[in-house]
Amino acid sequence: MSSRRPPGICASEITPESVWVARRRFTRDGILAGLGILAGVSAGPATAAADQAALPTITNFTPSDRSTDEPQTSFDDASTYNNFYEFGTGKADPAAHAGTLVTQPWTVAVSGACAVPGSYAVDDLIRDSQLEERIYRLRCVEGWSMVIPWLGVPLSQVIARLRPHADAAFVIFRTLHDPEQMPGQRRPILEWPYQEGLRLDEAMHPLTILAIGMYGRTLPNQNGAPIRLVVPWKYGFKSIKSVVAIEFTTTRPRTTWNDFAPDEYGFYANVNPAHDHPRWSQARERRIGEFFRRPTLPFNGYAEEVAGLYAGQDLHVDY
């Protein structure tokens, strides 16, 4: 996301976007087919939408009243315009290369300041948690946004079962580190594995979920299969993909993008239209699928629910 090492997110945003708009027109039929798939209609020819049909359906979820009713980004767009540097730095790279990721079996190592550390299969980690569809806005630090119907469980319910110690104050998440499966890790673009962290109260907030699916099916690999974090009031880089480790700590952990460029990517990374990135404004965003930019909302529109978490903090300092 920095221009210090080519090709960073910012550099790659500009050229692909024109290609992107043209490609999106071309795939309009695929998008409609994708919507048809959700209604149980046949997928038609080989498009990204057809890939969705190949993903296992998830049926045992309930809709959430925390969902936005804004128009959803198409599955085709959400699964082909991605950031997942483990598979390359271009927006199309994850969809092209993430097929090498083996997502079953998959275990998540839980460690640190909690009562029940151990190695958990994904099903065991989310057992007894409420699986819901959460239609959330996701705002990338680069200036684009999407509306995605995630399928996930409240992270608070998972954490409650892991019983953090009284002095646990932060949660760390790590992505798989395996250059065989994740060819982007053969280059030192970032310090691998990708690592993110939340303050425990942020992790326990009812908006924060661990997602296992989207658009009624399991996650495509490029979107972070088999399990990823989604924190809708923060810039997208906090929503770490393909999580293999959760660790409870007493002190604030290092995080990947903050390590890379601390003046550009803060630990909190709350969506804040009043706090510009050093190299571009954060006041407006382009919703993928739309032409005109729209104003970015504080906390990505979730201020009423989450602003209280930061009472007394100066969000220009704690960006």
Ligand code: MTE
């Ligand atoms: N997680 C890992 N492991 N690696 C990444 O490069 N990119 C982040 C985040 N999670 C990233 C990651 C960024 S910058 C964004 S905007 C979101 O994933 C994009 O999620 P999406 O592709 O599902 O829309």
